[in-house]
Amino acid sequence: MSSEPLGPYVIGERVGTSVWLAEDTRNGKPVAIKLLTKQLPKDGGRRETLIRDVRVTAALYHASLVTILEIAAVGDNLLMVMERVDGTSLTKHIAGKPLERAEVFRLAYQLAEVVKYLHVKTIQHGNINGDAVMVTPAGQVKLGGLNFSNLLRRDTASSAFQQKGSDLRSVGYLAPEQIAAQTADERTDIFSTGVVIYEMATGRLPYSGATAADVARSIVEGQPASPKAINPALDPATMPVLAGCLFKDPFKRLQTVKALVELLAKTEPAAVTFAEQFEKKVTTGTSAVSTRPRAILLVADLANYELMELGEAQRASARMQQILGESVYLFDGKVVDPFGRRLVAELPSVESALEAARKGEFDFAPGQEGGDLSVRMLLHAGELEIHEGAAAGPAVEKAYGVLAELPPNTLFVSEEFVKEGRGNVRLRDAGARAGVKLFQIVPPEPAPILIDSTELDTGEQEALLAEHEEHSHPDAPRKRPMLPIALAAMLVVVVLTGVAVMWSRRSAERPSDTAVAAAPISAAVPTAAAPRTVLVAAFTVESADPALAERANAIRLGAIEVLRSFPELRVTDNAAADVTAFSARLRAGATGPELVPTSGAKAGAPAPAPDVATGIGALVQWITAEVRMQPRAVARAEALNPFADALLARSLNDLTRTDTSLRAALAADPSFLPSQLLAMRFFTAQGNKTEALAAARQVAALDPANLDATRTVARASLMGGDLRQAFAMYNLVLRREPKDAEALNIVAHYAASIEDTQRFNATILRLKALPSSHVTAHEPDLLAAAGRLDAAVQRYYAIEETVSGNASLSLKIGRLAVLRHSLDVAAAELQKLDQTDPLYGAPMLRAYIAAENRDRPTAEAELKKALSASTPGDDAYTSSAEIYAILNDSRAVIASLQKAIERKEPT
Numbered sequence: 001m002s003s004e005p006l007g008p009y010v011i012g013e014r015v016g017t018s019v020w021l022a023e024d025t026r027n028g029k030p031v032a033i034k035l036l037t038k039q040l041p042k043d044g045g046r047r048e049t050l051i052r053d054v055r056v057t058a059a060l061y062h063a064s065l066v067t068i069l070e071i072a073a074v075g076d077n078l079l080m081v082m083e084r085v086d087g088t089s090l091t092k093h094i095a096g097k098p099l100e101r102a103e104v105f106r107l108a109y110q111l112a113e114v115v116k117y118l119h120v121k122t123i124q125h126g127n128i129n130g131d132a133v134m135v136t137p138a139g140q141v142k143l144g145g146l147n148f149s150n151l152l153r154r155d156t157a158s159s160a161f162q163q164k165g166s167d168l169r170s171v172g173y174l175a176p177e178q179i180a181a182q183t184a185d186e187r188t189d190i191f192s193t194g195v196v197i198y199e200m201a202t203g204r205l206p207y208s209g210a211t212a213a214d215v216a217r218s219i220v221e222g223q224p225a226s227p228k229a230i231n232p233a234l235d236p237a238t239m240p241v242l243a244g245c246l247f248k249d250p251f252k253r254l255q256t257v258k259a260l261v262e263l264l265a266k267t268e269p270a271a272v273t274f275a276e277q278f279e280k281k282v283t284t285g286t287s288a289v290s291t292r293p294r295a296i297l298l299v300a301d302l303a304n305y306e307l308m309e310l311g312e313a314q315r316a317s318a319r320m321q322q323i324l325g326e327s328v329y330l331f332d333g334k335v336v337d338p339f340g341r342r343l344v345a346e347l348p349s350v351e352s353a354l355e356a357a358r359k360g361e362f363d364f365a366p367g368q369e370g371g372d373l374s375v376r377m378l379l380h381a382g383e384l385e386i387h388e389g390a391a392a393g394p395a396v397e398k399a400y401g402v403l404a405e406l407p408p409n410t411l412f413v414s415e416e417f418v419k420e421g422r423g424n425v426r427l428r429d430a431g432a433r434a435g436v437k438l439f440q441i442v443p444p445e446p447a448p449i450l451i452d453s454t455e456l457d458t459g460e461q462e463a464l465l466a467e468h469e470e471h472s473h474p475d476a477p478r479k480r481p482m483l484p485i486a487l488a489a490m491l492v493v494v495v496l497t498g499v500a501v502m503w504s505r506r507s508a509e510r511p512s513d514t515a516v517a518a519a520p521i522s523a524a525v526p527t528a529a530a531p532r533t534v535l536v537a538a539f540t541v542e543s544a545d546p547a548l549a550e551r552a553n554a555i556r557l558g559a560i561e562v563l564r565s566f567p568e569l570r571v572t573d574n575a576a577a578d579v580t581a582f583s584a585r586l587r588a589g590a591t592g593p594e595l596v597p598t599s600g601a602k603a604g605a606p607a608p609a610p611d612v613a614t615g616i617g618a619l620v621q622w623i624t625a626e627v628r629m630q631p632r633a634v635a636r637a638e639a640l641n642p643f644a645d646a647l648l649a650r651s652l653n654d655l656t657r658t659d660t661s662l663r664a665a666l667a668a669d670p671s672f673l674p675s676q677l678l679a680m681r682f683f684t685a686q687g688n689k690t691e692a693l694a695a696a697r698q699v700a701a702l703d704p705a706n707l708d709a710t711r712t713v714a715r716a717s718l719m720g721g722d723l724r725q726a727f728a729m730y731n732l733v734l735r736r737e738p739k740d741a742e743a744l745n746i747v748a749h750y751a752a753s754i755e756d757t758q759r760f761n762a763t764i765l766r767l768k769a770l771p772s773s774h775v776t777a778h779e780p781d782l783l784a785a786a787g788r789l790d791a792a793v794q795r796y797y798a799i800e801e802t803v804s805g806n807a808s809l810s811l812k813i814g815r816l817a818v819l820r821h822s823l824d825v826a827a828a829e830l831q832k833l834d835q836t837d838p839l840y841g842a843p844m845l846r847a848y849i850a851a852e853n854r855d856r857p858t859a860e861a862e863l864k865k866a867l868s869a870s871t872p873g874d875d876a877y878t879s880s881a882e883i884y885a886i887l888n889d890s891r892a893v894i895a896s897l898q899k900a901i902e903r904k905e906p907t
Contacts, residue, residue: 005073007034009081016131019144021084031069034080036148041072051078054151055329062120063278066113066134066144071151078148085142090196091130091169098231098257099201103139104238105268107195110275112264115193116257119186120318123150126184128192129173130199140278143441171212171219172205174246179216185724190257194245200239206246220248237267249722249903295384296353296420298333300360301342303374303408312758316373317341323370324360324377331356336384336391342400344391346384350421353379358441360690361411372762374408381416401434413439496556525628528567528705532627535572535581536560536619541632542587550648551593552586552808555615557651558644561674562620568629582623586615597622613640639669646678658682666695675704680709704732711742718746718872721904726872739766741774746873746906748777752785753906773836776808785907789816806836811845815879818848818886826852839869844879851886859883875900878907 005011007023011033012021018035036054041047055071059081069082087258090107099107111133125145132145135626163685175191180186198206206224209215227242228234241263244254255261265272302320305313321343323334331352336344342458364370364377381400382395393414406412412430415437427439519874526532536559539552564571572579585596587607595615597604607618617634624632634640642664649657662682665675678693693716699709714729727750730743737743744767751760760782767775780795793816800809814829826849833842844866850859863880870876881896900907 003600005344006033006077006079009073009074009079021705022081024081030084032066032082032084034082034147036078036080036151038072038077040078042489047073054078054148056375057121057123057151060118060123063115064110064141064275065117065142066142068146080146082144083135083330084584085134085144087134087136087140087430089131089143090133090135090200093135093779094130094199094203096203098234099200101235101238102270103887104197104200104266105271105399106139106274107133107135107141107200108193108241109142109261109264109268109271110278111196112257112261113275114141114143115189116261119189119257124184124186125150125189126178126190128189129170129194130196131169133196138278139274168209168212168215169205171215172207174216174219175250176220176663177250179220183722183725185250185722186256190245190253190260191250193257193260194242194253195442197245198224198227199244201234201242202227204230220712228575239240261340287593294346294420295395296417297352297380297382297384297395297399298324298328298345298347298353298357298360298377299343299380299396299403300375300377301403303376303406305341308758309755309831312756313341315756316758318449319370320375323373324356324364326478327356327359327363331359336386342397342403344384346397349418350859350880351423353417354423354425354441357411364409372758375492376403376406376408377411378402378406378414379411379417380414381420392602398434398436402436402438405433411441413441415439441752526568531568531570532773533570533572533576533579534563534623534627535625536563536578537577537581537583540585541582542585545588548586548593549586551609551612551615552584553651554612554644554648555586555595555609555619557647558612558616558674559619559623561643561647561678562634563615564705565677566624566629567675568630569627580627582619583628584619595619599626611637612644613637616640616644635669635672635674639665639672642668643678646682650678650682655686658688670698671702673699677706678703680712687857699728700732705736707733707736707740714746715872719734719903720901723750723904739770741767741770744770745774745776749781749906755782755785757782772803773805773807775806778809778812781812784812784816789819792816793820805832805836807833807841810836812847815848815882818845819882821852821853823849840866840874840876844876847883848879848886851883854887856887859887873906875905875907877903878905 004011008021008025009022010025010030012023013604014020015032016034020033020035022031023029023032024031030775032289041050051071051073058068058071060068066085067083068080069083070079070080072079087777098104111128115125115128123146125143126149127145127147128143129145132143134142137143173192173195175184177188195206202415207215207222208225209218212812227238241260244260244263247253262466271457300320300808302308302313302316305317308316315429320336321646322763324343326347328335328347331347333345333352333356336346343557345356360375360377362368364373364375378399380395382398383393384391384395384477386709399414400416402412412433418427418439424677425441426859427442428442430438430440432438447840536556539556541549541552545550560571563569575581580599582597582599584598585603587594587596587729589606589608591608593609594606595609595614595618596606597619604622606612609615609618613635615635617640620634621631624630635643642661646658646661646665649655649661659682662675662679665672666679669675676695676698680699683689683692683695693712696712696716698710699706700713704710710729710732714726714733717723717726719731727747730740730746733740733743734747744763748760748763749766751757751763761779764777767777778796778799780792780799783789783792783795796809796813796816800806800813803809810829810832814826814833817823818828826845830842830845833845843862847862847866848857850856850862867876867880877896877900881893881900884892884896
């Protein structure tokens with residue numbers, strides 16, 4: 001076996017598509033290496049950010065997961081270094097024969113447990129198959145197969161996870177939505193896990209075919225072969241597990257892997273006991289207990305962990321781990337226990353530890369990402385012991401004891417850390433806690449004022465020293481300077497004269513300076529933060545040929561839309577002093593049409609324009625060069641020509657031609673952003689919601705800064721019940737617009753629905769900065785969600801006294817009034833809703849009131865109006881269920897609740 005070096009690794013046998021066996025030359029240990037990408041960004045900042053993001057996400061540790069030892073960059077390659085598993089793939093282990101019932105459940109339970117862990121970490125696997133699951137001789141499952149897409153931490157469901165390729169067996173594990181290029185989410189992993197369990201139970205895959213395309217068609221359109229027919233000895237208890245996983249419709253499958261884990265545990269409790277033995281043996285090294293030399297440590301915990309409910313505490317711990325973990329990895333450190341309730345990180349140097357800790361302290365400050373968390377932080381040093389995969393030992397225990405006595409969100413430094421070095425920071429004594437002397441970082445001293453005293457007499461020196469003393473000690477009593485005014489004036493004159501003489505000498509030595517200063521100053525290079533505004537005026541056509549005039553118009557319209565897609569430019573239709581105007585002349589040349597780009601009196605070189613695409617490319621290239629932008633590729637002619645024709649047809653109001661040409665452009669290049677932007681606008685205007693949404697998804701992927709597309713995808717995801725993608729999109733919105741009312745209200749409503757008090761309260765604080773009429777979430781929502789209606793309505797009344805015109809508040813009070821049989825109060829709120837929300841709030845409250853009066857026809861008519869005006873993230877169908885409950889119609893209640901579940905309403 002030939003070996004080649006790759007950084008510190010000697011590469012050996014290839015064992016997978018992008019996986020090799022290797023040896024780490026630094027310690028001689030055998031490892032497995034996966035090549036994540038060969039194309040790391042050239043830009044240093046983007047490169048470091050990407051590597052950091054992958055490292056943070058790769059901080060995974062589970063007994064049934066192939067352990068990731070390191071994420072390493074070698075040249076332009078990004079490598080994932082993993083433990084070398086002593087075992088065989090599940091496919092080889094099965095060898096075409098069904099496994100015994102007990103083994104099926106043992107392996108299935110371990111697999112489901114590790115997939116559940118990944119989902120908790122917001123990682124969708126998307127590539128679960130028989131080759132990605134390893135089985136050790138002891139029967140332990142080790143799941144591999146994570147790739148670059150997984151580790152980029154995309155907090156969203158996405159079709160980006162779909163597996164591509166023509167391998168017949170690989171396709172056999174795909175979910176129908178992956179094959180159809182639809183949105184993939186956690187339920188996609190459930191389907192693939194079900195396929196693996198089916199294979200263990202029968203010895204073969206549920207779908208077959210002569211080619212990969214046949215298998216794919218069978219998965220989407222056909223039914224799996226009966227597992228009982230393949231394996232007559234199959235235990236009937238296996239059938240509910242397979243049925244829960246293998247529905248084609250994701251909404252009919254088990255909705256979470258947690259549900260699958262619970263079903264497996266209930267069906268075969270012995271599988272749980274079997275798996276627990278491996279969890280107890282898990283270590284981070286070669287032994288259960290290992291001791292490292294004196295280490296530099298960052299230790300942190302949550303100050304109010306014990307006061308939180310279990311779920312809330314776990315979520316807060318995960319956020320603390322993520323925020324601090326990013327700081328640690330940014331400065332080349334390593335989190336020892338990435339999923340415990342406390343964080344223990346090891347840093348390579350004093351300087352990196354100080355930088356990581358100070359960044360963490362900043363991130364937990366009010367108004368920052370973790371500003372709603374109460375985190376205690378300590379920099380410490382000592383021997384680090386690893387017991388059963390967790391940080392331990394006297395140094396760590398001492399740090400835990402100190403943390404328990406510290407105030408939150410303030411960084412402290414222990415004396416043991418200071419013994420290792422102080423870095424470039426200034427420390428002050430902060431007393432002692434738990435028997436450990438502590439320090440805090442304080443701002444550096446003011447820089448001393450350096451004075452050349454060789455040309456000053458004694459009196460002047462004393463005066464300047466007194467002034468310097470005053471600057472250095474502002475709290476000390478001030479002494480009146482003794483420098484005589486006349487002497488000060490004389491010094492000023494001397495200094496000014498000296499400056500004038502020096503400048504005249506400098507000017508004589510460099511006569512060209514005056515000419516340089518007088519020359520026009522070239523405009524700054526445009527950036528996304530400081531874009532250049534340009535105008536593309538109508539072209540001059542030097543021909544009577546109408547076809548040439550049409551081509552000129554198409555080139556201009558196409559160039560405008562292409563330029564709009566560049567974040568460094570703003571395209572306007574109005575001339576102004578700060579607008580750079582461009583145009584062009586189109587003429588018939590000796591070899592065909594020619595385009596001459598112009599800007600005022602300046603003209604560019606004639607460029608051939610045999611078609612519209614070539615003309616657009618020439619004009620865009622000239623404009624970007626003139627404004628000093630980096631050259632930018634446009635698109636292939638196959639996409640650009642029909643795109644420009646669609647723009648021209650739309651300008652002529654020819655909708656049929658617009659539709660035809662636009663579809664041709666999209667088919668030629670789905671990643672051409674201007675085409676997708678046009679599609680989003682055009683299909684929306686035509687009422688084609690499906691294709692408008694498809695275009696919006698593409699725009700959001702190609703240009704995350706486009707908030708219109710991001711909001712469109714978020715709303716559609718909410719209406720479709722895809723909460724993971726919805727919140728990923730709203731998170732993007734809030735990164736760009738921290739005060740976006742829609743996103744904040746949605747987050748608050750869903751936080752209240754799951755009783756995430758911490759997130760809810762933090763969002764309510766942010767909503768208070770918005771106009772009250774924009775707010776639909778209020779503090780008493782938590783009381784209402786908990787069923788404390790009397791307390792909630794009193795709090796709503798108190799808020800209503802301080803704000804006016806809030807439709808959401810009026811509907812809440814009116815609804816609760818009906819439920820409490822106070823129709824007079826409901827009628828008063830209805831009058832307000834007639835003015836503030838006549839389309840949704842008013843008809844919904846009328847439906848409640850009519851139901852209370854047993855007027856079913858009116859209730860249903862008003863409810864129909866409200867439902868037609870409902871928006872993503874509201875609780876329209878939950879309210880519908882309440883109204884039908886008042887009318888004692890159980891069947892309609894269940895139907896409404898089913899719709900509420902499908903939409904995943906925040907109730």
